[in-house]
Amino acid sequence: MSAADFYTRWADLYDPIARRIPGIAGLRKxxxxxxxxxxxxxVVEMGCGTGANLAYLREEVGPEGTVIGVDFSAGVLERAREHVEREGWGNVHLVCGDATQPPLQDADAVVATFVVGMFSDPERAVEGWCEFVGSGGGIALLNATQSRRAYGPLVNVPFRAFVYASTPGRHELDDPTALLDRRVETAHATVERRCERTVHTDSALGLVRLTAGRVL
Ligand SMILES: C[S@@+](CC[C@H](N)C(=O)[O-])C[C@H]1O[C@@H](n2cnc3c(N)ncnc32)[C@H](O)[C@@H]1O
Structure with missing residues (x-):
């Protein structure tokens, strides 16, 4: 099953998890x-899923700004569309397409949460986003990886189980969590290399990291 079909199949389960898991709303904000x-x-959100970030992004750009969510999975986009219609947000648009080759012209900023770990070449994707927003544009990545804190070995056990259950095509992968860690590391390092005024935080027992900055 493709990743797009995987997310379409699990969209109804994913949506409440993406919105209500303890602490997630604060991280998205x-x-x-x-x-x-x-x-x-x-602002463009790459791999927007069921749209759990859209309200926070809309708050930042106001009613005169524009929020565009891109995802390649029809099922999650359908859930996102339902939320947008229910809220009556005329300035939030959803586009079906590949986030690694955004089907768009221009934006002030790109955000991607829990997405870059799915890319076979995350460096290239983030480089592309930097070119897309241009010098001065904003980039923010939020991702989960194994915790590097002293108590990491304890929290990494359930984390690895969660990653295994939620990775499309997991049966073909040797170690889905190690692959996720490498991809996230690469993507965040690319933001650091390509941006200035970067901020980094790690939270949720060291399992979640945020890197954001302005493209040089
Ligand atoms: C773990 S979900 C995260 C969804 C959302 N960003 C969130 O924080 O809830 C990953 C999402 O990325 C999308 N995705 C993965 N690779 C993609 C690609 N190359 N182009 C577009 N969407 C992609 C999937 O369809 C899925 O909706």
């Missing part, structure tokens, strides 16, 4: 704030 958007800006 902090990620949107880290972009340091201005009212009226255009």
């Amino acid at each position: 902090r990620t949107a704030e880290a972009l340091k958007l201005e009212l009226g800006d255009v």
Whole structure:
């Protein structure tokens, strides 16, 4: 099953998890704030899933700004569309497409949460996003990886089980968590290399990291 079909199949289960898992709302808000958007800006969310970040992004750009969510899975986009219609957000748009080759012209900022770990070449994808927003544009990544804190071995056991259960094509992978860690590490390092005024935080017992900055 492709990753897009996997997320379509699990969209109804994923949506409440993405919105209600303890602490997630604060992380999403902090990620949107880290972009340091201005009212009226255009922000693109790559791999927007069921749209759990859209409200926070919309808050940052205001009703005169624009939020665009891109995802390649029809099922999650359908859930996102239901939320947008229910809220009556006329300035939030959803696009079906490949986040590694965004089908868009221009934006002030790009955000991707829990997405880059799915890319075979995360460095190239993040490089592409930096080119897409251009110098001065904002980039923010939020991702889960194994914790490097002293108590990491304890919290990493359930984390690895969660990653295994939630990885499309897991049966073909030797170690889905190690692969996720490598991809996330690469993506965040690319933001650090390509950006200035970067901020980094790690939270949720060291399992979740945020890196954001402005493209040089
Ligand atoms: C773990 S979910 C995260 C969804 C959302 N960002 C969130 O924080 O809840 C990963 C999402 O990325 C999407 N995705 C993965 N690779 C993609 C790609 N190359 N192009 C577009 N969407 C992609 C999947 O369809 C899925 O909706």
